[in-house]
Amino acid sequence: xxxxxTNDFMLTNEPARELYHxxxxxxxxxxxxxxxxxxxxxxxxxxxxxSEVWLGGDHYKWRAMRGNGVPEEFIxxxxxxxxxxxxxxxxxxxxxxxxxxxxxxxxxKRIFGIDTLLKPETAREIYDECTALLQTEEFRATxxxxxxHVEVVCTTDDPADSLRYHQQIQTQGLKTKVYPAWxxxxxxxxxxxxxxxTYIRQLGEAAGMEIRTYDELLExxxxxxxxxxSMGCRLSDHGLDNFYADDYxxxxxxxxxxxxxxxxxxxxxxxxxxxxxxxxxxxxxxxxKGWAQQYHISVIRNNNTRMFRALGVDTGFDAIxxxxxxxxxxxxxxxxDRIGKLTKTILYSLHPKDNEVLATMAYxxxxxxxxxxxxxxxxxxxxxxxxxxxxxxNALSAMGLLSRFIGMLTDSRSFLSYPRHEYFRRILCNxxxxxxxxxxxxxxxxxxxxxxxADISYYNAKRYFAF
Numbered sequence: 001x002x003x004x005x006t007n008d009f010m011l012t013n014e015p016a017r018e019l020y021h022x023x024x025x026x027x028x029x030x031x032x033x034x035x036x037x038x039x040x041x042x043x044x045x046x047x048x049x050x051s052e053v054w055l056g057g058d059h060y061k062w063r064a065m066r067g068n069g070v071p072e073e074f075i076x077x078x079x080x081x082x083x084x085x086x087x088x089x090x091x092x093x094x095x096x097x098x099x100x101x102x103x104x105x106x107x108x109k110r111i112f113g114i115d116t117l118l119k120p121e122t123a124r125e126i127y128d129e130c131t132a133l134l135q136t137e138e139f140r141a142t143x144x145x146x147x148x149h150v151e152v153v154c155t156t157d158d159p160a161d162s163l164r165y166h167q168q169i170q171t172q173g174l175k176t177k178v179y180p181a182w183x184x185x186x187x188x189x190x191x192x193x194x195x196x197x198t199y200i201r202q203l204g205e206a207a208g209m210e211i212r213t214y215d216e217l218l219e220x221x222x223x224x225x226x227x228x229x230s231m232g233c234r235l236s237d238h239g240l241d242n243f244y245a246d247d248y249x250x251x252x253x254x255x256x257x258x259x260x261x262x263x264x265x266x267x268x269x270x271x272x273x274x275x276x277x278x279x280x281x282x283x284x285x286x287x288x289k290g291w292a293q294q295y296h297i298s299v300i301r302n303n304n305t306r307m308f309r310a311l312g313v314d315t316g317f318d319a320i321x322x323x324x325x326x327x328x329x330x331x332x333x334x335x336x337d338r339i340g341k342l343t344k345t346i347l348y349s350l351h352p353k354d355n356e357v358l359a360t361m362a363y364x365x366x367x368x369x370x371x372x373x374x375x376x377x378x379x380x381x382x383x384x385x386x387x388x389x390x391x392x393x394n395a396l397s398a399m400g401l402l403s404r405f406i407g408m409l410t411d412s413r414s415f416l417s418y419p420r421h422e423y424f425r426r427i428l429c430n431x432x433x434x435x436x437x438x439x440x441x442x443x444x445x446x447x448x449x450x451x452x453x454a455d456i457s458y459y460n461a462k463r464y465f466a467f
Contacts, residue, residue, distance in 0.1 A: 003109055003114075003116070005109045005115070007021075009426065010423075010426040010430055011429060012434075013433040013437045014433070015432070015433035016426075016429045016432070016433025016434070017429075018446065019429040019433060019450060019453050020426055023450040023451070023453045023457075024425040024428070024429055024453045024454065025422075027459075028149045028150070029148060029149055029418055030151055030407075030458060030467060031152065031409055031410050031418070031421070032235065032409055032465060033156070033181065033237060033410075034154065034156070034413075034417075035411065035412060035413045036153060036155055036415065037155075038155050038157070038163075038166055039165045040141045040415075041142060041145075041153075041174075041178055042165040042168040042169050042172070043165075044141050044142045044143075045140060046135065046141075047139075047141075047415075048131075049085075049127070050126070050131050050134065051081035051082065051084050053414065053415055053416055054088075054416060055085065055088055057314075057413040057414070058412075058413065058414055059315055059318075060100060061088060061091075062075050062076065063316045064094075064095055065088060066316070068091040070087045070090075074086075074087040076315065082127060085127050086120070086123050089122070089123035089126075089127075090120050092104055092118045098385075099384070099386070102423060103417070103419065103420060103423065104118055105118070106420075106423060107417070108126065108130075111147060111148070114129065144415040145176040145418070146175050148418035150176045151467070152177045152179070152465075153176055153177070154178075154179050154181040155179075155180055155181060156237060157181060157228070158186060159182065159187065159221060159224040159225070159228070160186075160202045160205075160224070161180075161206070163180055163227070163228070166232075177467070180228055180231055180232070181234075181236065182225065182228050182236040182237065182286075183236070183237045183238070184221070185238065186199045187199070187200075187217070187221065187278060188275050188278055188279065190256075190270075190275065191266075191271050193260050193263075197260070197261060200261065203217075203220055203224070206220075207219075207220035207223040207224055208223070212261065213254065213257065213258065214253055214256075214257040215254070217257065218281055225285045229289050229291075233291070234291055234465050235286075235465060236286050236293045237296070238293070238296065239299065240297050240299075241297065241323060242297050242324075242328055243279075243295065243329040244272060245280075245329075245331035245332040246269075246272045246273050247276075248274075248276055250277075252270075252273055253274055253277040253278075256270045256274045257274065276332075280332070280335060283332075283336055283341070284336070286343045287342065287343040290466075291343060292343065292344035292345065292346060292464065293344070293345050293346070295345070296349075296377075297323065297325055297329075297347075297348065297350070298320060298321045298325065298349040298350040299350045299381070300319050300321035301317075302317055302318065303318065320382060321350065322351055323351070325349065325354055325357060325361075326361065329357075329358070330361055333361065333364075333365050333374070334365075345362070345365075345375075346374075346375055346376075347361060347374070348376075348380045349380075350381055350382060352383060352388060352392075355376065355391055355395035356398075356399055358376050358377075359376040359396055359398075359399035359400050362375050362376055362400065363399060363400050370464075371401075372400075372404030372405065375396075375400065375404065375405065375406065376395065376396050376399075378407065378409055379392040379393075380411060389424060389428075390431060393427075393428065393431055394431075402452075403455065403456070404455075405456050406456075406461040406464050406465075407424070407456045407461055408424035408425070421457075425453070428453065432452075432453065
């Protein structure tokens with residue numbers, strides 16, 4: 001049975017087909033923000049079956065299965081791998097018009113060469129065929145990245161991480177370059193004082209020093225930042241509810257840090273002042289190294305208390321948060337710009353209402369010599385589907401320069417998720433093709449448009465991050 005994933009899938013007009021097949025399709029992948037496990041890369045992990053590589057840690061699928069009435073024991077519980085896969089196969093037909101339906105069949109076709117639609121009647125056949133392939137050398141972790149023409153991967157790593165697996169990776173000469181990315185969220189989390197104090201001790205151990213004061217905290221962060229840079233890190237990433245730019249004095253922040261380290265709780269105003277200070281200092285460190293910094297905002301996490309207590313973080317109970325990001329975001333970026341220490345910056349929001357806000361915020365601070373120095377990031381998380389991508393692309397086009405956009409990322413824990421780049425590229429080409437068909441863009445400039453598509457798919461990111 002032929003898959004609906006045809007050669008011209010999602011390409012509804014002739015210019016789109018020309019743009020995709022003659023430009024975007026050939027481009028390698030730079031995945032500058034993902035959550036792959038460096039240990040699995042370093043050890044070139046062999047996946048025991050399709051469930052492990054496809055369902056393990058994938059909260060997109062878990063949310064869909066819960067929405068389809070699947071009991072938790074078949075999602076994160078004790079049922080066998082195949083029983084969990086059966087429930088996923090039962091759920092897939094119900095994901096029609098959800099991006100999971102497209103992603104599922106793109107991944108089956110592109111990675112395993114399977115055209116068959118996944119549903120209960122085909123579950124055993126697909127599971128057995130993919131599991132058999134996963135036992136071969138050609139389908140181990142690093143080979144899966146090479147199979148998808150992935151040139152660069154940036155994982156997400158805590159400042160206290162030893163980066164031992166990245167050190168191991170660097171000795172292996174992989175075709176896919178793998179770099180750490182600095183994710184200092186835990187050093188911001190003053191609202192959880194007990195966990196914060198534990199983390200500060202861990203950070204101190206990683207930095208080879210004891211952290212008792214705010215100044216010592218900054219010293220430890222500098223040491224770790226230097227170490228990450230020595231391991232090839234080129235960018236930071238911050239998961240925030242909103243930007244923080246409250247006014248504060250150094251004396252206030254030192255006192256707040258000391259108060260919490262002495263076992264007391266900070267109040268809401270103190271927490272905001274501390275976060276404003278540490279976010280500013282982290283941004284200066286990035287500027288000193290010439291890194292790019294990423295800010296992901298408007299997310300509210302772990303909202304189901306009962307399931308959070310049972311399963312912990314990152315298990316599919318997060319949602320879009322509505323915030324007023326304009327005032328704090330501009331103040332934060334301006335505070336850095338005034339002292340000449342605003343580095344390359346990518347702004348993401350989980351709320352689509354913020355597309356135009358962040359696009360105009362970015363272009364308030366753009367300057368030579370870096371094209372697109374500050375920019376609106378890709379449609380992210382709940383928005384990395386056709387409607388979300390179109391809205392992000394249209395906002396960026398209207399408020400800035402689509403031609404300078406650094407393109408898509410996976411933000412995924414799965415080694416099978418790279419066809420999401422193809423998904424994005426097809427949507428991009430179709431959008432531009434629609435404009436050509438409508439007479440909004442000149443057919444005579446097809447050569448320029450092909451280069452523009454290639455730039456967005458690959459070259460802009462390669463230049464922006466200096467990979």
